[in-house]
Structures are given as structure tokens and as C-alpha cells.
Amino acid sequence: GQQVMQIPQYQHVQEGEDFTTYCNSSTTLSNIQWYKQRPGGHPVFLIQLVKSGEVKKQKRLTFQFGEAKKNSSLHITATQTTDVGTYFCAGTPTGGGNKLTFGTGTQLKVEL
């Protein structure tokens, strides 16, 4: 079945440093979504990318969807303590309806 892997699994950064998580799917995706889950909380939708090579920005967050629509990345510039949490990518396979497969997640910790 479809597998979605993320690296790194964990990342500790100092406040102000940049952070990137990479997402790779074993199958081509019709779209990729990104979610943030705070400790003890539930996933919260951040963004959706649909087009090959698409790049979207939300303030300090930059999201990319690969040309082959099998990989994606999330980059945070100048991290803040409020960025702490686990970031998940999630995708639906091409022709696979609306069922989301979540990536393995990257846990981000930001230290002062």
C-alpha cells in the first residue's frame, strides 16, 4: 500500500534557526496537505498543494510540492517557540478518492 515517509523524525533547534521537514510518498499524489499537531492536541490543517512544482507561503512557512508529485517540503524561517509541535504531511493517491494517508511526522522542538 501507499507509504508516506518524513525526515527527520525529530528536530531540535534554537529559536531563530530555520527548520525543514521532507515528505516522500511511494506513489504519485493528487494533492498534498500539511498539518500541525501540538502536544496533546489534534491535527490542524495548514495548507493544501495540488499542482506539480507548486510553492506556497504562509508568513514564515514555505511549502513546496515536487515536480513528480511524490514529494513535498515544509520550511520554517526563523523558528519561534510557538512553532513547537509535530508536522505531518498527508496525501491522497492519484485516483484514490479523498482518503488521506498521513506521513510519519516530524517533531519540532524549539529552545530559547
Add this chain to the structure above:
Amino acid sequence: GAVVSQHPSRVICKSGTSVKIECRSLDFQATTMFWYRQFPKQSLMLMATSNEGSKATYEQGVEKDKFLINHASLTLSTLTVTSAHPEDSSFYICSAPGSGFNYGYTFGSGTRLTVV
């Protein structure tokens, strides 16, 4: 925006008993609801998809008779963990597809189930 209300947030039950978890879409109609399970420090694993007015679709390896799903109306989906055992202890979360192109999926706040 879309809101999914999930109850209870925490439940402790004895082995062998059943627990019902409810998810309600408050300001929209959810014809489909996804049920996930998440173990500590792990990702979300899709258990089943509930569809209003029809049988749920279960993922491979998920016991249908143990995890009963009912989607009785356009705003309510329930998951019942029957004859619970300690290994069923987990975080259960429901989600509904968003309406519109960029809304993503809306998640309930989750239910922390502990079976003792």
C-alpha cells in the same frame, strides 16, 4: 469555519466493556467521516471510513466486529470499541473532509481511551 465536536475527550474503562465515541459536525453536513487511531509519538493510522446511510469501509487489519462504526445522520458518526482490552488504549480522532478547495480536513479534538 468547519467544526467537528468529539466526545468524550478522555475515558477510562475496564477490560471487557464497550466505549462509544461520538463525532458531530456542528456547522456543516459530513457525509463522510474518517476515524484514525494514534499511538504515542506515532502518526495517524486510518481505521475506517464512515458514510452516512451505508456501511463503513474498514482498512486492512481493522476488526469490524470490534470497532463498530455508525453514521446515522449527516452530522453524527460514532465509533464503539467493543470488549475493550488494554491494547486498545490509544488516541482516537475523527475527521471530516473540508468543504471547498483549500479547507483541508477538520479534526475532532480526539478521545484518549485507557483500558484498565
